[in-house]
Amino acid sequence: MPRSQITPLAILLIGVLILPLILSSLWVKVVTSAAIFALGAAGISVLFAQLGLINLAQIALIGVGGWVALRLNYATPLPFTVIVVIAGVATAFVGAILALPALRMRGLYLALVTLMAAGAFQILFNAFQFPNGGEGFWGVARQSAADIRRPSVAQSDVGYLRYTLVIMAAGFGLVALHRITGPGRAWAMIRQSEANAMAAGINVTFYKIWAFALSGLLAGIAGALLSGALGQLDARSFLASEGILLFALAVVGGAYSWVGAIIAGVLYKLLPALLNDWGLSADLALILFGAALLHAIMTAPRGIAGQLLGALQRKPS
Amino acid sequence: MITIENLTVKYGGVVALDSLTLNISDDVVGLIGPNGAGKTTLTNAFSGFAPVTDGKVVIDGVNLLHMAPHKRACWGLARSFQKVQVVDDITVADHLRTVLTANGVPRSARNARMSEVLDFTNITDERDTLGADLNPFQKRMTEIAKCLIDRPRIILLDEPGGGLSEGEMQHLRFIIRETKSRFGAQIIMVDHDVDLIRDVCASTAVLDFGKLIAFGPTEDVLRDEAVKAAYLGR
Ligand SMILES: Nc1ncnc2c1ncn2[C@@H]1O[C@H](COP(=O)(O)OP(=O)(O)OP(=O)(O)O)[C@@H](O)[C@H]1O
Ligand SMILES: [Mg+2]
Numbered sequence: 322m323p324r325s326q327i328t329p330l331a332i333l334l335i336g337v338l339i340l341p342l343i344l345s346s347l348w349v350k351v352v353t354s355a356a357i358f359a360l361g362a363a364g365i366s367v368l369f370a371q372l373g374l375i376n377l378a379q380i381a382l383i384g385v386g387g388w389v390a391l392r393l394n395y396a397t398p399l400p401f402t403v404i405v406v407i408a409g410v411a412t413a414f415v416g417a418i419l420a421l422p423a424l425r426m427r428g429l430y431l432a433l434v435t436l437m438a439a440g441a442f443q444i445l446f447n448a449f450q451f452p453n454g455g456e457g458f459w460g461v462a463r464q465s466a467a468d469i470r471r472p473s474v475a476q477s478d479v480g481y482l483r484y485t486l487v488i489m490a491a492g493f494g495l496v497a498l499h500r501i502t503g504p505g506r507a508w509a510m511i512r513q514s515e516a517n518a519m520a521a522g523i524n525v526t527f528y529k530i531w532a533f534a535l536s537g538l539l540a541g542i543a544g545a546l547l548s549g550a551l552g553q554l555d556a557r558s559f560l561a562s563e564g565i566l567l568f569a570l571a572v573v574g575g576a577y578s579w580v581g582a583i584i585a586g587v588l589y590k591l592l593p594a595l596l597n598d599w600g601l602s603a604d605l606a607l608i609l610f611g612a613a614l615l616h617a618i619m620t621a622p623r624g625i626a627g628q629l630l631g632a633l634q635r636k637p638s
Numbered sequence: 639m640i641t642i643e644n645l646t647v648k649y650g651g652v653v654a655l656d657s658l659t660l661n662i663s664d665d666v667v668g669l670i671g672p673n674g675a676g677k678t679t680l681t682n683a684f685s686g687f688a689p690v691t692d693g694k695v696v697i698d699g700v701n702l703l704h705m706a707p708h709k710r711a712c713w714g715l716a717r718s719f720q721k722v723q724v725v726d727d728i729t730v731a732d733h734l735r736t737v738l739t740a741n742g743v744p745r746s747a748r749n750a751r752m753s754e755v756l757d758f759t760n761i762t763d764e765r766d767t768l769g770a771d772l773n774p775f776q777k778r779m780t781e782i783a784k785c786l787i788d789r790p791r792i793i794l795l796d797e798p799g800g801g802l803s804e805g806e807m808q809h810l811r812f813i814i815r816e817t818k819s820r821f822g823a824q825i826i827m828v829d830h831d832v833d834l835i836r837d838v839c840a841s842t843a844v845l846d847f848g849k850l851i852a853f854g855p856t857e858d859v860l861r862d863e864a865v866k867a868a869y870l871g872r
Pocket of ligand 1: 654
């Protein structure tokens with residue numbers, strides 16, 4: 322097995338074995354959320370690093386995955402893991418639809434289109450809320466929420482953290498697999514020049530849609546995991562502005578490696594919780610994010626992960 | 639046999655190709671003309687990157703213009719660009735693999751094909767080198783290897799000789815001369831280097847302001863007074 326795979330697997334093993342032992346029950350929940358959003362951020366990174374495309378609607382897509390998962394949880398007896406997969410695939414389709422404008426647009430215009438999509442989902446989530454065991458298609462009940470099933474190996478919060486970490490790692494693995502095989506090579510060529518890619522026989526439309534679908538798949542899985550973690554989803558967590566924030570953090574963390582996605586998840590969920598814990602306002606996080614974004618734009622185009630990995634590589638072994 | 643009929647390309651008010659009609663049958667055909675004459679535009683019209691307003695390009699009985707750009711590549715049209723298009727962060731072998739996958743070349747044939755074109759273009763040693771680490775000659779050769787690897791019918795080369803040294807030019811000449819017999823592809827080559835054109839092209843077309851001003855055996859064309867006036871400037 323090449324070294325490039327040993328390190329992440331070792332880190333995963335340590336995370337799965339050690340983290341649950343050292344974290345208090347509150348922090349187990351926070352770290353679970355951070356891992357879930359790291360997975361979502363990985364989808365943003367795929368589009369940004371591989372194709373230079375900006376997707377501000379990832380939080381909305383996570384909401385879509387969460388909605389599908391809750392809906393299936395209450396409407397069917399399917400096991401949780403199956404629900405996670407279905408939510409992922411369904412959201413991949415939504416992501417692919419989002420790709421349609423991307424076929425003609427880039428840069429700022431595409432960013433605006435995804436932002437508008439995120440806004441539309443924000444309105445939908447607000448209007449219909451998330452299923453909580455009620456009647457009818459939308460499944461919203463006035464009384465308190467019914468239970469959401471978790472997988473048998475992950476009934477406890479600690480078990481669920483482990484489950485989440487393993488799925489997150491599998492998601493990262495899927496992205497890595499794409500990067501080193503056909504789609505990654507095709508994306509690299511498209512990024513260089515669409516004309517050059519077409520001249521080589523690459524179906525540019527197909528591979529762009531595929532990238533968005535992959536990004537949607539990761540968002541959908543993240544959304545399903547989130548529903549299992551929280552038991553209930555709140556429309557207020559899926560504002561369009563959150564999509565901008567997660568995108569910014571994916572860039573700050575570093576879009577070119579899974580380390581960056583983890584940093585993004587940690588910044589998004591862990592940092593505000595830490596500030597809270599220290600008695601500081603969680604809004605302070607926004608100021609820190611802004612500074613970090615400026616830092617990334619000006620001095621670290623490959624993000625914090627790029628700087629960390631660069632430092633590790635430079636260190637003589 | 640390539641038949642170009644009434645091909646017209648317009649960029650807004652600029653008529654980049656003006657009702658061009660041309661029949662090409664030689665193995666290596668040159669395309670020359672002053673800057674802005676429409677040479678690159680013609681290759682782009684073949685590839686599907688130029689706004690064609692009229693006319694057709696028929697090769698072996700198939701009108702190229704009816705196909706999507708990437709399908710033209712799969713059908714057998716390969717090309718290089720005036721500005722080299724090598725991707726920095728993938729290896730030479732990955733460039734070739736991308737073409738093989740996109741064109742549906744069976745796995746069993748891929749390795750042999752790759753070794754063959756790498757050897758032919760003299761970059762076997764760079765097989766696992768990243769695009770960013772190649773010198774200009776190796777980049778050109780990577781592009782040509784990409785063109786050859788899916789066994790195309792036609793290869794369009796847009797100024798392949800730009801920036802190459804004399805020794806490197808010799809190898810380019812060898813590649814262009816041998817392509818038809820080894821790989822079966824016909825070449826249309828745009829270049830400003832008249833010596834290169836004279837050496838390798840059996841016939842040559844001359845464009846000026848989007849119009850064909852001469853076409854025929856290369857030696858005759860290069861002696862033509864109108865060509866000298868428009869292009870050679872002597
Ligand atoms: N994408 C474009 N948009 C607008 N005008 C264009 C475009 N491409 C080419 N043109 C115009 O079409 C004409 C032909 O350009 P073309 O690039 O085909 O010339 P060329 O013969 O390849 O010249 P050179 O020897 O400099 O490469 C020029 O007037 C050019 O300005
Ligand atoms: Mg040109």
